[in-house]
Amino acid sequence: MERTQVKAKLWLADNKDEPIMGDGKAALLKAIEEEGSLNKACKKVKISYKHAWLMLKEIEESVGEPIIIKKRGGKAQGTSLTEKAISLLDTYNTYQNILAQTVYDNTFWEVIGLKISARNQMRGKIIEVKKEGLIASIKISIEPTTITAVITKEAADALDIKKDDKAVAIVKATEVMIGKE
Template sequence: MEAKTKVWLTEDGKPIIGGGKVELLKTIDEEKSLRKACMKMDISYKHAWNVLNKISERLGKDVVTTVRGGKSQGTFLTDEGRRLIKEYEMNRKFINNTMEDEGSWEKLGLAISARNKIPAKVVSVEKEGLVAKVKLEIDPSALTSIITSEAVERLGIEEGDSVFAIIKSTEVLIGKVQKQE
């Protein structure tokens, strides 16, 4: 049996992009045409435009630009579109590498279930655009959670904090006891 994960980036809890949308952006980049990308992926032109508009709306930035007429006509990725692909790929690779490292789970000596809530210490916080990598120390090992930068801000997570790693079948969440004011 093999564990599998899905990766997607979110903003304010709303999904922005996952594997299928990344594939659409990559195909547009290859073909330099939305129509050709749609034919290659066997999806409707209208559906593709709706997907692109929803991504751009949630980001507040265009991910593609269209040039009409002349030799240089077509649909092209913007810098934001390229950045989004890069960020998605970086996080997908990181999560896949973590899941493939069987030793990281065995060192913890845990039976993983949605009810596991493990005390941990924040070792580092790396904010990268929409997501943050929060490395947790769980003696005798370490674990990294990919969460939104917004969640890091909202929870006030900083290096050295005591938190809980809450392990679900598809993700590692982080909880922090909030001080009463």
């Protein structure tokens, strides 16, 4: 029997559920940010210059403001993103990371199916949540000890983890570590 896979598409939508951008437009914005040139960005994402302009125009119409800054002439010439475009791209990337950490993780499907292969499941209470940059450190009191899980900030935000929440720590061993006394 052929194995099936889960696939998902993500796009940002406005408050009327009209799409603002998905994979293609996000890739174009990322390429502009990295290359500093619309022409180079088009080559990187393998689309025509005209198609890129149409995509940028669609985003601008959706958000109601410019998303790129064009500078002509001299050494400073090129294309850069506006604060709005950077914000859109950051939001898109955050949700894309959450999607990747859940939908494409087999453990996620085991958990929502109420079956999980990991036997190392420990129930406890969250005693501390620290978020710094892209990382969240979660301390869970599991009598008689405390364990710390390091996850992404986006995952912690998506789970809405707070102090005093009840939680299940699931240890999934993908490597063996060795300590020496």
